[in-house]
Amino acid sequence: MKLLSETEAMTRFALALPALLATLPVAHAGTLDLRLVDAAGRPVPDAVVTIRPDAGVPRGPIRFPWGTTMTQQDIAFNPRVLIVPVGATVAFPNRDKVRHHVYSFSKPARFEIKLYGRDETRSYTFKTPGAVAIGCNIHDAMNGYIKVVDTPFAAKSDAQGLARIAGASGAATVTIWHPRMKAKDNQVTMRVPLDATGTVSRRVALALR
């Protein structure tokens, strides 16, 4: 496994961070900016970045602003990649006129929602963190991914390959997952010392299939 990174900025107070983080409110924590590119330098969208600070994740339920719904529309999953916290129940509403047969053979969640029609909504509760590949048995071309995470620090890269996560601080393990990642479990990890306040920006080149 190879991780390519380049440092754009580095704080002078890296050693004092853990103590600081413990006293400061979350809102005051630092921000991680990752710019993800493939081997050719093109931006990689739909990659999931998660941060697990060495100090541990905050207690309490995890909520993400993008909700827990994966719609089937125009013979495609929307969003294609959905990040949900552990225990979340994801709804699979069918907005197409055709029927779909959603399935997953992924280890964290093996399930099958057989042939349901338009405006029908089915749901599944994801109890194990991990990546779940979702397909439709009728339409091979349809694929979607649900990343079940147990950290609030998670984000999906946008069309520019940009993923921004705020609130985490201190030394942390940053994991980057992508369905076409040429790596075990389709993900790579890296150690990143996060600032208490400032922004740590990284450009990460990913090896994709």
Next chain:
Amino acid sequence: MRPAIRRGWTLDPRRSLSARLTLVYAALFALAAALILLGARWGIERYAERAINAEMQAGAKAFGRVTAMRYAQLGDAGRVLASDFGFRAAVATGDAPTIGSALASLKRRFDLEQAFVVDIDGQVTGFDGQLSEGKGDRLLGALDGGVDRGVLRSGGRVYNAAAAPIETPMLLGWVVFAKEIDAAEMRELGRLTSMDLHPAIVPVADLPAGTTLDARDAKVIARDGERILLRASPVPVFGGRTPLALTLEYSLTAALAGYQPMLWSLLGFGLLGVAIAALGSHVVAQRITRPIKALDAAARRVSAGESAQVPVETRDELGRLAGSFNRMVVAIEDREQRIAHMAFHDSLTGLANRALLREHVARLLARGQGFALLCLDLDNFKVVNDTLGHPTGDALLCEIARRLQAACPDAFIARLGGDEFALVAEESARTPDRLGRDLLAAISAPATVNGHRVVPGTSIGIAIAPHDGANATDLQKNADLALYRAKREGKGGLRFFESAMDEEAQKRRQMELDLHDAMREGQLFLMFQPLFDLGKGRVSAFEALMRWQHPERGLISPVDFIPLAEDTGLIVPMGAWAIREACRAARQWPDHVRVAVNVSAVQFRNPGLNTVVMQALAESGLAPDRLELEITESLFIDNVEGVLASLHSLRALGVRVALDDFGTGYSSLSYLRSFPFDKIKIDRSFIIDLLSSDGATAIIKSITTLADALGMETTAEGVENVGQLDILREQGCSHIQGFYFSRPLPEGAIAELFAEERARAAA
């Protein structure tokens, strides 16, 4: 010995034109045939190579298409399996038995040798057999690298393999279907092309050195004594490290073997062609050289002296050569005959010449036949030539030839040259004597030639064979001797040869030889007979007389040797010697005493006489008027003008000229008028008669009177007694010479004579 004429043909090209031509043409044809053969072989080889190359290119394309189809089939089959929900579920859940059974089922259905799954971790499931270490990772690497089909090698087997991804929808791995490329498969491939190109898949490293992949033209390699065209094109390798190539090969040797019969037959026909060319050119060469050989043979016959003609068969160069040759032979024969005729005939009269006569005589003698040889010599022919000219002389000779032929038509007649003729008469009714007289009569008839009337005459000498000569030379010599005798005895007669003639002739010849020696060895000497001046009563001159003291025969009379010297021309040097010797002797004498020297007709006509006289005078210092040259009347027989001119030129030197033997022969008073001789010597015949005949005295009287009148002296020769002396003195003769006064004296005695004379005068 005539050399044998070479016939037929010889194998030695240096000696036979036809062999050379045959060889050259056969060699040329052989060369052409060889070139054709080589060209055909080369062309066939190129053609075969091109054909094989084209077939290989087509084959490679076909194999590519077939393989692509095969990969598509395998890939399709794989995709069918990979998209099966149950199979995907099995793979996702790692349900190996299910996977295995599904693969086995598909393998059977598609009649495949291998069907297996390579998962995303490089794990291989379902491979039939043992995979080598790291093979899974290599396969994964290849698949990750986007290679999803190609040639798979494992366990010594080679497969065509194609992979299809298993997605759920995340990629879980690949299902790989492989069809073994076994011998049968290869055979199947091989059948795709019209010629079996023995397709094979080999590692690129195993290719023969220098093989270029996908080269436009196949490479020629040698293997097991065969030449093989090899073409290699790369094949995609699936999950392997060894680059592989598809090889196509075809034996050029085998391909060319198909043309071998053609080349053999080409060679066969070429050899046949060479044989035909050799035979044909031989025939042509023979045809060309046959006339040449005929010419050669004919030329040999001609050079051997035979007559030969060659047939003219063609109108080409050789035919023309043959014609020219024939004309040349005819011309040569013609010329030979003319030359032979000229060699044996007289060009003027057409009669045989001396050589032919000789041959004829020899032939008759050899036959033992008796015959008469008559030699003729025209009398006074020289006069005709000199007075009437040579054309008339020649015409007369022709007339004589005609007369001889007319008089004796059966005889063999020859002209020996000049005015000499010869006639050979074989035994006939006429005796030689009769024949001779008939000839004399025939020739002496007056003739008119070139408008001149001429009366010819001839003398004839006859020799009878075989009595008068055993060979042609002797016979002719003897006939000549007889002729000589006839001439001497007066012209217009005939004489038979007698053996005495021969003896005389021998003697003459011996004397002639001796005379030569005499000149050289000083056997000649002069005697001097005094001439007495009756008026002054003293010796006035001496006549020099030549003597010959022969070492064996003693003293020889001038009568015997002077005519011989005149005949042989020896008289000229002898006379010159005499003049010089006389002058030398006279130098010792008193100044009033002259010396008289006889000059013969032959010597006189010699143009060197004046020179001789001048030299003698100069050498001796003698006064010219003390030398007196005595000439005879016979000089005046012919060419009077010339004689007179010579006399005047002598006189111009200052010497005296006396007319000797006056009164004999052609004495003519006109000479005396024409030339003022200093002295006339009265011939001794008149003196002998003096005492017995009165007429003689009258003649002496008239001569002396005439001489006085012309201012000439007179000398009487041969005075032997006092009676003669008295008469001569009476008749007015001024000088006498003779035994009465003195015999001829040797030079040494002359001084004595002068001494006596002086004594007498003193007394």
